[in-house]
Amino acid sequence: MAPSLVNAAFGALLAAALLGAAFDRRSVAVVVASAVLPDLDAVASLAVPGATNALLHAVWLPLAAGVALYWDTRVADASRLRGRAGRRGVRIAWVALAAFLVAGVGPDLFGGEGVNLLYPLHDAYYLVDGGLLFSTEDGVVQTFVAFGGQGPGILPLETLGTTESYVVSxxxxxxxxxxxxxxxxxxxxxxxxGWQLVVVASAVASLSVRFRREGRTGRTGRSNPTGDDAEVRR
Known part of the structure; x- marks a missing residue:
């Protein structure tokens, strides 16, 4: 699995980019924790065989959370989350869910050790790996999606094994x-x-700039808030 520090760095970048006016130390902590949460299935593997990259990396938990969040904030007549935490809480919840999927599961599914996506209903670790390049002879070449008579399909979706035959150390x-x-x-x-070190350094720099800017605006006040930022503050 990808190092937890790298997952946390990806989560921090998402927090800096997506939280908007909900950005503060507490909300960043929630998003970063969500990015690291899938790695806890390594702890569960001490009691549950093959739980690493399976128990908390499968699609079911984020899918259930996404459906519940969408229903509560988009479909229900009165949102319980919005009623208790306001628009700020809703934004943090969506960003945290994105961090769980993109920063927590993504690095292991795309180029990592693979993820048991449908565990426990279907026991198989999958890895998605491909490339995109421009050739002076062949033009644009990509190996992510194959097009043929049977329709498009994901080319680099590789099956690595099951919880019995494949070990994630x-x-x-x-x-x-x-x-x-x-x-x-x-x-x-x-x-x-090296690229992981670049991600970590970028996350530190991004958070430093955001916190410094938030500190300045906190001292001087904001003028004429508009858009989503204004909605979060109300």
């Missing part, structure tokens, strides 16, 4: 088995590649 559970192996060599990665 983590610092918490290096061998993927149940039980806490006290003598096992544990390595907790912070970053594994």
């Amino acid at each position: 983590t610092g918490i559970n290096p061998d993927g088995g149940t039980g806490l192996s006290l003598g096992a060599d544990r390595e907790f990665d912070l970053v594994r590649a």
Whole structure:
């Protein structure tokens, strides 16, 4: 699985980009925590065989949360979340859900160790990996979607195995088995590649700029709020 620090950095970037006027330390903490939450299935794997990248990486939890959130905020006559937390709470909830999917599950599904998307209804780890390039001879070449007589299909959707045959090693559970192996060599990665370090540095820079700007506007006050920012403040 991708290092949790990288998931947190992706979540922080989403928080800086999407929270708008709801941006503050508490809301950023909620979004970053949502981005790291899927990694807790590595802890569950100590008791549940094969839970890593499966139990909290499957689509069911975010799907249920998204349906419930959409129903409450878009369909129901009176939104319980909006009534208790206002528009600010609604925005934080949607951004947190996006962080769970994009920053928490995405790095493992696209180019990571793979995700057991339909666990436990269907036990199979999937990995999506492809490329997009421009060739002077062939023009634009992509390997994400294949077009043929049977219709479009996802080319790089690779099946890696099941919870019985495929092991995702983590610092918490290096061998993927149940039980806490006290003598096992544990390595907790912070970053594994240069691009991950760039993501972490970008997240730190983005949050620093946002917090500094929010601190300035907090001292000087805002003038003529408009759009979503005005709605969140009301």
